[in-house]
Amino acid sequence: MSSLILDHVNYIYEAGTAMEFAALKDINLVINKGEFIGLIGHTGSGKSTLVQHLNGLLAPSSGNIFFDGADIHDSDFDKKRLRSKVGLVFQYPEHQLFEIDVFSDVCFGPKNLGLDRKEVELRAYAALKQVGLSDEYFYQSPFDLSGGQKRRVAIAGVLAMKPEILVLDEPTAGLDPKGRDEILDQIAKLREETGITVILVSHSMEDVAKYVSRIIVMNRGQIMFDDVPREVFSHYKELESVGLAAPQVTYIMQALKKSGLDVDTDITTIREAKTEILRALKKEPS
Amino acid sequence: MLRDITLGQYYQTDSVIHRLDPRVKLTATICYIISLFIVDNVIGYIIAGLFLAMIIKLSRVPVKFMIRGMKAILFLLIIAVIFNLFLTPGEVLFSFWKLQITKEGIRLAGFMAIRLVFLIMGSSVMTLTTTPNNLTDGMEKLLGPLKRIRVPVHEISMMMSIALRFIPILLEETDKIMKAQIARGADFESGNLIKKAKSLVPLLVPLFISAFRRANDLAMAMEARCYRGGEHRTKMKPLIYQKRDRLAYGALAGYLVLCVILGKILL
Numbered sequence: 001m002s003s004l005i006l007d008h009v010n011y012i013y014e015a016g017t018a019m020e021f022a023a024l025k026d027i028n029l030v031i032n033k034g035e036f037i038g039l040i041g042h043t044g045s046g047k048s049t050l051v052q053h054l055n056g057l058l059a060p061s062s063g064n065i066f067f068d069g070a071d072i073h074d075s076d077f078d079k080k081r082l083r084s085k086v087g088l089v090f091q092y093p094e095h096q097l098f099e100i101d102v103f104s105d106v107c108f109g110p111k112n113l114g115l116d117r118k119e120v121e122l123r124a125y126a127a128l129k130q131v132g133l134s135d136e137y138f139y140q141s142p143f144d145l146s147g148g149q150k151r152r153v154a155i156a157g158v159l160a161m162k163p164e165i166l167v168l169d170e171p172t173a174g175l176d177p178k179g180r181d182e183i184l185d186q187i188a189k190l191r192e193e194t195g196i197t198v199i200l201v202s203h204s205m206e207d208v209a210k211y212v213s214r215i216i217v218m219n220r221g222q223i224m225f226d227d228v229p230r231e232v233f234s235h236y237k238e239l240e241s242v243g244l245a246a247p248q249v250t251y252i253m254q255a256l257k258k259s260g261l262d263v264d265t266d267i268t269t270i271r272e273a274k275t276e277i278l279r280a281l282k283k284e285p286s
Numbered sequence: 287m288l289r290d291i292t293l294g295q296y297y298q299t300d301s302v303i304h305r306l307d308p309r310v311k312l313t314a315t316i317c318y319i320i321s322l323f324i325v326d327n328v329i330g331y332i333i334a335g336l337f338l339a340m341i342i343k344l345s346r347v348p349v350k351f352m353i354r355g356m357k358a359i360l361f362l363l364i365i366a367v368i369f370n371l372f373l374t375p376g377e378v379l380f381s382f383w384k385l386q387i388t389k390e391g392i393r394l395a396g397f398m399a400i401r402l403v404f405l406i407m408g409s410s411v412m413t414l415t416t417t418p419n420n421l422t423d424g425m426e427k428l429l430g431p432l433k434r435i436r437v438p439v440h441e442i443s444m445m446m447s448i449a450l451r452f453i454p455i456l457l458e459e460t461d462k463i464m465k466a467q468i469a470r471g472a473d474f475e476s477g478n479l480i481k482k483a484k485s486l487v488p489l490l491v492p493l494f495i496s497a498f499r500r501a502n503d504l505a506m507a508m509e510a511r512c513y514r515g516g517e518h519r520t521k522m523k524p525l526i527y528q529k530r531d532r533l534a535y536g537a538l539a540g541y542l543v544l545c546v547i548l549g550k551i552l553l
């Protein structure tokens with residue numbers, strides 16, 4: 001049972017210089033086991049800064065972070081263990097690949113945990129399977145793969161450490177729609193199978209609406225909304241004012257409602273929308 | 287930790303020093319360094335120190351930044367001091383075992399330390415207050431006459447400006463890759479020398495790849511904009527001396543005269 005708690009976390013870049021910048025302001029969060037969370041915000045809203053706090057890469061300028069009830073910045077806290085429990089996949093993770101072949105690269109994480117060779121290789125194999133990479137690529141140089149494949153390898157590199165909380169910083173940035181859907185589907189599947197907690201960072205509501213059960217919206221270093229998708233999307237006007245948008249379905253449902261069709265505007269996915277519109281049309285005396 | 291390297295890093299703010307023509311700053315830095323080697327008495331160093339303090343104050347760069355830059359040369363500094371302290375012949379003050387400290391040694395070591403500190407600080411002021419682009423523009427213009435004897439001045443300054451421009455980018459990249467590998471359980475701090483060197487592989491390989499990728503992209507972008515070297519290129523913002531630049535040259539001349547008279551001849 002692992003949970004993360006952020007208590008009044010503030011973070012300031014370049015403190016004490018003319019470039020001083022408050023990237024996080026009074027962040028309070030509780031992340032429970034098994035949740036599937038979307039962390040959304042405009043460019044520069046502090047998403048990447050926030051997720052780097054979750055595994056102790058950045059230490060808050062003020063405030064505390066607790067993992068399973070222990071303050072992660074206590075001097076006797078084992079940071080290495082934390083990093084194996086909270087797996088963080090960076091933005092453009094393919095830039096961190098370095099080994100001669102895909103398989104060795106994925107082995108890097110578990111090897112650092114001090115596991116024996118057999119366990120390391122078993123985990124690497126399982127992780128590569130989890131991200132849906134087929135065997136033929138295992139012994140190729142990671143630099144010869146396509147962008148989407150590299151990204152999978154990088155995600156596998158973190159999965160192989162068997163984290164309890166998986167944080168993905170914009171895992172779909174720079175991928176085509178198909179590559180994007182494949183990776184997101186794979187992550188959703190992984191979560192169903194293993195019950196792992198997933199935090200998905202994105203700046204597109206559309207991407208996450210289909211998957212997550214909770215959305216945290218960041219704006220200028222602060223948390224603006226933290227709720228179930230339905231509730232968050234109902235504030236679509238406010239989302240627009242901070243450079244975000246609700247999924248298109250929300251707009252369609254709102255427009256239909258306005259033009260007199262009695263539909264439920266809380267719908268978040270296209271599939272639900274279809275049933276809802278059909279239902280409303282049937283009810284309508286024509 | 288990587289951000290401690292301030293040499294070659296620009297500190298963004300607005301000050302008189304920032305607005306000076308880069309040629310003035312380059313000339314002044316060179317003159318200042320020369321002056322450090324001309325003077326050889328306490329008064330001379332006091333003048334040099336005051337001059338530097340005044341410039342730093344005017345530049346509005348926090349002193350903390352200068353001090354941070356000093357950390358990088360601490361080792362060099364210690365060695366220089368130790369060598370001068372023990373290896374200068376003269377009137378012996380203390381001696382133990384085979385080593386002896388002389389009066390001249392103390393004096394020389396002290397001067398050497400002050401020289402080094404002032405030298406690094408002086409050149410840091412220049413790089414902290416001048417953007418790399420400006421700096422190389424100034425250098426290109428100052429070295430312009432060398433073109434007549436076929437020195438590729440423009441190419442050299444272009445290479446320098448690119449190199450300087452890339453320092454912060456590569457530092458940032460290093461920071462990012464380091465974090466990504468630490469997130470995968472990498473350990474860059476503990477272990478013996480061999481283990482430490484080995485642990486750098488996951489950092490260096492991606493770093494080199496990214497540096498080559500960037501170099502490639504940059505070359506392509508320059509080519510796409512028809513860059514073809516220095517001939518017939520004009521500047522969007524040509525360097526023109528202003529009143530403040532002339533004043534600065536005046537102040538510099540005054541400083542040099544003072545140094546020579548008080549720091550060398552008089553005492």
Ligand SMILES: Nc1ncnc2c1ncn2[C@@H]1O[C@H](COP(=O)(O)OP(=O)(O)OP(=O)(O)O)[C@@H](O)[C@H]1O
Nearest residue numbers: 013014021023041042043044045046047048049050
């Ligand atoms: N190393 C740094 N030094 C100084 N400022 C930084 C640094 N990293 C980020 N910032 C600033 O902090 C703010 C938040 O950055 P962050 O990377 O967390 O944003 P983000 O929400 O992840 O954006 P994106 O969607 O572009 O990835 C930005 O305004 C950025 O300029």
Ligand SMILES: [Mg+2]
Nearest residue numbers: 047048091169
């Ligand atoms: Mg980011």
